[in-house]
Amino acid sequence: MSVVEEHHLFEPMIVAFCCNWCSYAGADLAGTGRMSYPANVRIVRVPCSSRVSPNFILRAFQRGADAVVVAGCHPGDCHYVSGNYHARRRFSALRRFLEFVGIETERFEIHWISASEGNKFAAIMKDVTDKIRVLGPNRKLRDVR
Amino acid sequence: MKITTAQLNGELKAEIAQISGEHVADCYQCGKCSAACPVNEYMDILPHQVLRLLQLGMTEKVLESKTIWVCAACFTCAGRCPRDVDLAVVMEALRAVLLRKREGSRLKGEEMPALLRKGMPEQGIVSGFRKYTK
């Protein structure tokens, strides 16, 4: 089997942490608007993007997730005033750490998706899935099981 | 006037959009470009009509007009447009379509010294280059 074919058959597992007020509502809106995106995405609801600990992301990679997306309210629109700013700082550091340990930076993305951006949510999920399909499975950090 | 879907989405319209990088659908026909244009009295169709015809895909009609050559490329329309449509650049794209199809650049670098000696204003030469070269 060629590399291309293998990649084509590969269905990535993508974990998305979505804040309750903007991005989770945006994902709901994508549903209400029947905007389809790949079924590879699983959403974890959190109150705020600042609730997402780097531990959760590392655990996802460790358990075999091929990509992790953190989605929160647009800067300035955080329901909790400043949570997404904390998240932004925290994850720009985490991104460099992931790069350092050898995880492709494409596997970890942060996006700002408002409650009215159902189409943006669907587009990002499609985009991430397509990228990871090409990139292939995540082998770093993964538990040997 | 007959409008067809093919005409509405014509190739020439796409070419002009590509050259200019402008999105003519953004125009809501307020007419500010026509009102502000310093050379509007010499035009056969008004600047806002150029955009309207382009929106409807009647590109040929625009290419036949005198307006695109009367345009002084002064960018007043672009500066005043409430919709951020740079009509001056669209005009340039329209001229470019014709220049590329026909004879090529009408203004040559070597003609410059003579034109300047005749008292042609420098600004005129700049906009002349904008208008007459491909």
Place this chain on the structure above:
Amino acid sequence: MRRIGVFVCWCGTNIGATVDLETVMEKARQMPGVVFAGDNKYMCSEIGQTLIRDTIVQERLDRVVVASCSPRMHELTFRKTAAAAGLNPYLVEIANIREHCSWVHKDKAEATQKAISLVRTAVAKAARNKPLQADQFAVTHRALVIGAGIAGIQAALDIGETGFEVDLVERTPSIGGRMAQLDKTFPTLDCSACILTPKMVDVAVHPKINLYTYSEIEAVEGYVGNFEVTLRQKARSIDKEKCTGCGICYEKCPSKVDGEFEEGMSKRKAIYVPFPQAVPNVPVIDRENCRWFTKEKCGVCKKVCPADAVDFEQSDQLIKQKYGAIVVATGFDLVDLDEFGEFGYGKHPDIITSMEFERLVNASGPTGGKLLRPSNQEPPRNVVFIHCVGSRDKSRGKPYCSKICCMYTAKHAILLKEKYPKSQAYVFYIDVRTAGKEFEEFHRRAVEEYGAAYLRGIVGKVFPSGDKLLVNGVDTLSNQTVELEADLVVLATAITPRRDAAALGRMLGIGTDGHNYFVEAHPKLRPVESHTAGIFLAGTCQGPRDIPETVAQAGGAAAKAIALLSKETLLSDPCVSNVNESLCTGCLACLPVCPYKAISEKTITEKVHGQERRRLVAEINNALCQGCGACSTACRPGAMNLLGFTNEQLLAEVDAICL
């Protein structure tokens, strides 16, 4: 071992058509802790809820997972169902298999696989859910209304009528707002002052309304039911109790400055009442322009005041007050026209904004209601009105439609003709938008009966020529450029929120959009509520609107505030942070990330090897904590944990997803 029940909803065909629910239930039964899996056509219906209640009792369930629509839709419904069967409501989890699955995936096999995974995730989380208890807290039965234009006045009256105390705060020396500046109102042409001033008097004499004019909001703390607000009552320099409103002081005052109420069209004194019908009818000294305060001489007002009410020594008062609910009604400003040089505003006195036009035709305005050209005080003959100045303009102005300009320009055209039958109105427009009761009829009247010439196009340049103004425009219907000689040019200037709306929004913790309008909680279904519980919105601070819409919205905001104030207690959300003191090292990394100042330090005493030791730990104020979880993430030893979204729950979810 847990006893978890999984309830799967078909949602008619919404879920059932795309997801094989039989397989989902079969797989669910094999998940750890699950002792029951059942389904219903509509789980939220009475039959579905009865199934859940009965099963909780029969199967002795200790956790419930409902696989249905988004938790944002029915989490509360199913929590109440569980509570009715004696289960703690926070032991319910929702698997969102509609919005996040059946509606976005078309392939049945894929969708079924994902639904199973979503149920597994919810089961894993539910297994770690803990019973939580909501605290009760008392509600302060007092409302604050910020801004005393027509919106604030209406809201204050409506709340006051139900018997709750209302504090109405207004920044300027008088209530009345924008509506007080208007002449007539469209489409009925009744006089604005005639319908507003009685309401202003009602406010002034209402036993439950406390008026704070010339006051601003200094700080806001607290939360729904218990806001703690600091007001700054600026020094009026007049003793309100002594002043009789006789007006001798401002007759004698020698300093003149441009009057704000008159939009700068006439002068006022340094000691002044903004307009004759002002409430309260008590003057104020503008200290920046008063000779006593700038040069320490004069003092004429003090000398002439028969009541000895002038008090130069007065200072700003800070007033702290608790409120259960807040209504924000701060109104609008006009956009700055500096960017629009082609209209020549500010370069010629006869080029004016519509607001200035309102003052020029107003019987109590600078010309006593005679519409005169500001340049030579003569009646205008040709008046050019220009729509959409700064509105619908994404390059230099505001991309939105200001909504009221089409109608008030039609009104201006009619008023002009009524004052001067020989005059002519020219209206440059892009579109005429008349969505409203009697609006289209009114606009047509301006055209058909009053002969206003509507030109479909916009103006490119306005410039003075002799004692006239030359207007270069276009009529895009005839495709002709138009040149006009005008005596007066009126610009229908776009409206924006008050310049400091964003700053107030930050103080209150309510969001603003890209143009600084306050954002409603839901654009369709919660249009008068802000995202912050207990804070409601009224009038143009939320978006452009006319007077009847503003009054209706103010009434709606008042009703919401009344519903809140009439409760004795409120239940708090128990999903707040929790400190495990035995793990807390007292590093207090949590303290700076908390946006609500809900974390403080405290010293605990504990026994270590028989010795008493004191050490520092973090402490959460449950009433202040809103449950964002920033502290739980910041906590290094893992002592801080957000209840409902604990580290254990979220990690279990991640594990279940990646299984």
